[in-house]
Amino acid sequence: MIWQANHRSDKEKGDPKIGGHPAACASSLHIMGALHLMAKTGFDHIANKPHASPVDHSYNYLLDLLLKxxxxxxxxxxxxxxxxxxxxxxxxxxxxFQSYHSAYDPDHHNFFPSGTVGIPPVEAGYMALAYRYAREHGYEVPDAHFWAVCGDSEFREGSMYEAVPDFAEREIGSLTWILDYNRQSLDGHRITNKEIMNGTDADRVERTMAANGWEVIQVRHGSKRLALFAKKDGETFKNFLEKKLEDYELQSLLLVQDMKALKKGIAKEHPDMKKFLDSVSDEELYEGLRDFGGHDMIQLAQAMEQSKLSTRRPTIIIAHTLKGWGLKAAAQPGNHSSLPQEDEVNALKAAQGITGDTLYQRLDPNSAAGKFLAARSEKIFGEMKAQYALKAKNQEYFLKKLTEFGEIPQALEINTKMTSYPHTQWMLGQLTAKLTRIANTPLDESKLTDKQKPLTENEKPFKLPGELFISMAPDVGTSTNLNPAMDGKIFGAPVVVDHETDLGVKDHKLPDLVPGEEESDRFLRFEIAEGNVMSCVGAFGKMRDIVGVPIIPLMTVYDFFIKRALDQYFYNLYWKSSFICVGTPSGVSLSPEGAQHGWKSDIQIPNQITWEPFSCIELDWIMCDTIKRHVMNDNAGRTGTLLRLVTRGVEQKDLLKYLKTQARFKQGLEGQLSRAEFPVAGGINEEEVAAMDDASILQTLREEVLQGAYYLIDYRGYAGYEPGDNVVNIFALGTMVTEGIKASEALLARGIYANVIAVTSQDLLCGILGHENDYDYLKNGLGINSNLYLRKSEDVSTGDLITVAGKRVPVVSVADGEIGMLDNIGSLIGVRQEALGVIKHSKCGRPSEIYAYHHIDAEAVVEACGKVLAETALEKVIVSESALGATHQAEGRTAHWTDLWPSKNPVHKH
Ligand SMILES: Cc1ncc(C[n+]2csc(CCOP(=O)(O)OP(=O)(O)O)c2C)c(N)n1
Incomplete structure (x- = not known):
């Protein structure tokens, strides 16, 4: 496959290399063989090291398991x-087939995407946990084992070590990692320090994993070696291989082709080997050195079976292999991406009896091997189909149950009135607490305990989503307001008794953290290990697609530390996992708590939707919409939800106060409005015109919030509102809306009408998701345009011709994060923009001080507005008076750019 990929006829000059990894494939050939041909079932999941992908595909080809x-x-x-x-x-x-495992491959059943080493084996472990969690919570999932084949250098990735103790403590017995221990990596031989590390890397891995509670199986030797060990002096050879040699020396010995010289060299360095060397033929030594256990399928299959017997502890199989097994490049230092030449490919083909131009051939179906493959294929295919049938059954069950009490409501209806200056992170706590309470309240009222209130009609449709909801955090559950979701609800191996209660020292003000496996246990507590939680949330978020159980995983993490798990986050999005990640608190708004934590996860990755609500009610709507889309399978293209919240309180009443001033929310308005404190001739005092009822306004607001932005202050419909003269649009993201409001008030005093548009989702408004529909909501929903507003200029006019001057409405954006979050609005629309954001490292202080320090406070917004208004180009146009008379502001939808573009195939007249 790799040779063929590199010999296509359609190359163009300058094309990048295609490449591939035959040597890395070859070392995993028998590990993958034992898995496909003996160990795995069609219910199992396998994560392969990326460079074993072609091997995986080849077995599936042989097994006739390439599927649409x-x-x-x-x-x-x-x-x-x-x-x-x-x-x-x-x-x-x-x-x-993609270069590494991907959903585009026709054998992606129960696959883990690969390419990034160090993450798929961890995802496999958390997927195993997700299966167990689902089963313990009464959902039907297949009996599956989770395998991961990893490279020995891959096994130095921190992500793997982060997960090692976690998997053992959680008793993930259905997990087996197989280490392809070929002693080479991309740059060549791995050179470790046997002296300081008390042995080879294989020894170190064994000790590390055993110390972390894993079962360890070394598969060191093949049958030829075992036969040699049984001979007189054979033990010396075994001891030489296992204890004496360091990996680098072994690799060097493998390069020597002259056996006489080899024997001489070994005897010189290791005199105790002399007797053994004299007793074996050159060929026996040559083959014995190369006969690694990792190429003995039977031994590998036995180890795999043995690993399944360890039902509480995860297992690592250290399979000793040869990089480039069966190839000329075997053991060569630079073999990682070396490609075989045509003569070698032909020789390999000939050895398999493949002739002519054919490159791939299945085994003769009438041969014993062909029959074995057919039977094996039928078994695996049957299991795969059974999994899909179970998934369909689960989907049907959940769909029916989820609609039993009608549609999932738009809000969980949290009362914010009793709390002074609540913040969005507080709201998260309220929402998760309510979901938890609903989940753990029986529908059958006769089963209610003393303290439980029966579920209301609005709460009942949340009963099943609440049960499906699981939260998790890297040791920041309490500091991100998840206490009620944690208290007494930790899901984990029930290995301890509640000592605090037994000893009478329980602090009931703190969450009870003793783990258990009750149905009501729906919180996963982690050590400080953001990478683990991110992998876990991704694995749980795949349960919907894999087995039709739409578990809703939500993790909290200090937003700043998302970058520590950014690779896993990207992985989850690529894998199309459906999950919620809450980065909180976020941005420099968290000062004074963590001055060093000013970076914000303002990243654009496909399949992600980010939210940054301003007020608490927005978060309620966003959360309910996210949950509904998840359980109803209605979030294609945006399955990864990233919520950025803050601990900065906001006066919630302001929301309706400002909305009610807007002309669009007034009842029976005739004429134009004016602000009470700044009366304008011809304007009706806004306070004297009644606004619509709160519910109607909030209904409209909800729709806008879910589209990515809304006008919080909107002067359209106010007397003296002159676009092109005294109007500017301020786009403020999330909590920065407060600065937008203050700036707008200050500008009004100077006669400037500054609209404040609260951006709730940068992705929807002007990011990847907005791009999908050409930013329709920005342009047409909010009506942000580049209209040139013309006015007669002072310049002398001649005859019918007059000079007019025009300006557009400029934009100012402000974000507690990268400037780039919103800085494309001006260019999308075609107007002057000034973008404010965080461009320096932060320090401690109250938000007002910190915003001023970063120049994103109200004053900075005012200044930016002044700047863009002043700098907005005054464009001069000469028109005829009659044409000007006919000019009017064209309202309505903007033309699509393609209407103005020459047709692709112009018709030429000859
Ligand atoms: C996170 C990450 N870093 C680097 C790479 C590039 N890379 C791919 S394979 C490889 C070496 C792998 O060596 P090893 O794990 O020993 O596996 P082998 O191919 O030798 O079996 C490297 C550096 C990658 N794919 N992912």
């Missing part, structure tokens, strides 16, 4: 096309 999305099998022709299509682009009409 509807689970029908690829024809022989299509399967060959796929094998010929490694690393090839397809528009969907051809079957291909």
């Amino acid at each position: 999305n509807d689970l029908t099998k690829l024809t022989q022709e299509q399967a060959d096309q796929a094998m010929n299509g490694l690393r090839k682009f397809t528009d969907g009409s051809e079957f291909v």
Whole structure:
């Protein structure tokens, strides 16, 4: 496959290399073989090291398990096309394989995306936990084992070590990691320090994993070696291989082709080996050195079976292998991406009896091997189909149950009136607490305990979502307001008794953290390990797609530390996991708590939707909409939800106060409004015109919030409102709306009408999701445009011609984060913009001080507004008076740019 990928005829000059990793494939050949041909079931999940992907595909080809999305099998022709299509682009009409495992591959059943080493094995462990969690909570999931094949250098990734103790403590017995221990990495031989580390890296891994509660199985030797060990002096050879040699020396010995010289060299360095060396032939020594256990399928399969017997502890199998096994490049230092030449490929083909141009061939179905494969394929395919049938059954069950009490309501209806200056993080706590309470309240009122109130009609539809909801945090559950969701509800191996209660020292003001496996236990407590939680939230978020159980995982993390798990976060989005990540508190708004934590997760990644609500009610709507979309499978293209919250309180009453001033929310308004404190001739005092009822206003607001932005202050419809003269639009993200409001008030005193548009989702408004519909909501929903507002200029006019001057409405944006969050609005629309954001490291202080320090406070917004208004180009246009008379402001939707673009195939007249 790799050779073929590198020999396509459609190359263009300057194309980047295609490449591939035959040597890395070869070392995993038998590990993958034992898995496919013996150990795995169609219910199991396998995470492969990225460079073993072609091996995985090849086994699936041999097993006739390349499938379309509807689970029908690829024809022989299509399967060959796929094998010929490694690393090839397809528009969907051809079957291909990506360089590393991906959903585009026709064998992606129960796959883990790969490419980034160090993450898939961890996802496999958390997927195993998700299965167990689902089962303990009464959902039907298949009996599956979770396998991960990793490289020995990959095993130095911090992400893996972060998860190692966690998997053991959580008793993930259904997890087996298989280490492809080939002693080489990308740059060549791995050179470790045997002296200081008290042994080879394999020894170190064994001790590390055993110390962390894992079962360890070393598969060091193949049958040829075992036969040599049984000979007289054979023990010396075993001891030499296992104890004496360091990995680098072994790799060097493998490079020596002259056996006489080799024997001499070994005897010189290791005199005790002399007798053994004299007793074996050159060939025996040559083969014995290369006969690693990781190429002995039977031993590997036995180890895999053994690993399944360890039901409480996870297992690591250290499979000793040869990088480049069976290839000329075997053990060569630079073999990681070296490609075989045509003569080697031909020799490999000939050895398999493949002739002519054919590159791929299945085994003769009438041969014993062919029959074995057919039976194996049928078994695995049957299990795969059973999984899909179970998924369909689960989906049907949940859909029916989720609509039992009608649609999921728009809000959980948290009362914010009793709290002074609540913040969005507080609101998260209220929402998760309420969901938890609803989940743990029986519908059957006769089963209510003393303290439980029956569920209201609004709460009943949340009963099942509440049960499906699981929260988790990297040791910041209490500091991110998740206490009620944690208290007495920790899901974990029930290995301790409640000592505090037994000893009478329980502090009931603090959450009870003793783990258990009750149905009401729906919180996963983590050590400080953001990477683990991010992988876990991703794995739980895949349960909907894999087995049809729409568990709703939510994690909290200090926003600043999302970057520590950014790779895992990206992975989850690529994998199309459906999850909620709450970065809180976020931005420099968290000062004085953490001055050093000023970076904010303002990132644009496909399949993500970010939210940054200003008021608490917005978060209620966003959360309920997110939950509904998740359980109803209605979030394609935005399955990863990232909420950025703050601990900065906001006067919630201001929301309705400002909304009620807007002309669009007034009842029976005739004429134009004016602000009470700044009366304008011809304007009606805004306070004298009644506004609509709160519910109607909030209904409209909810729709706008969920589209990404809303006018909080809107002077359209006010007397003296002159776009192109005294109007500016301020876009403020999340909590920065407070600064927008203050700036707008200050500007009004100077006769400037500054609209304040609260941005709730930068992605929807002007990010990737907005791009999908050409920023329709920004342009047409909010009506932000680049209209040139013309006025007669003072310049001398001649005849019918007059000079007019025009300006557009400029934009100022302000974000507690990167300037780039909102700085494209001006260019999208075609108006002058000034973007304010955080451009320096932060320090301690109250928000007012810190915002001023970063120049994102109200004063900075005022200044920016002044600047853009002044700098907005005064464009001069000469028109005829009659034409000007006919000019009017064109309202309505803007033309699509393609209307103005020359047609692609112009018709030429000859
Ligand atoms: C996170 C990450 N870092 C770097 C790489 C590039 N890379 C791919 S494979 C590899 C070496 C892998 O060596 P090892 O884990 O020993 O596996 P082997 O190929 O030798 O079996 C590197 C550095 C990557 N894919 N992902």
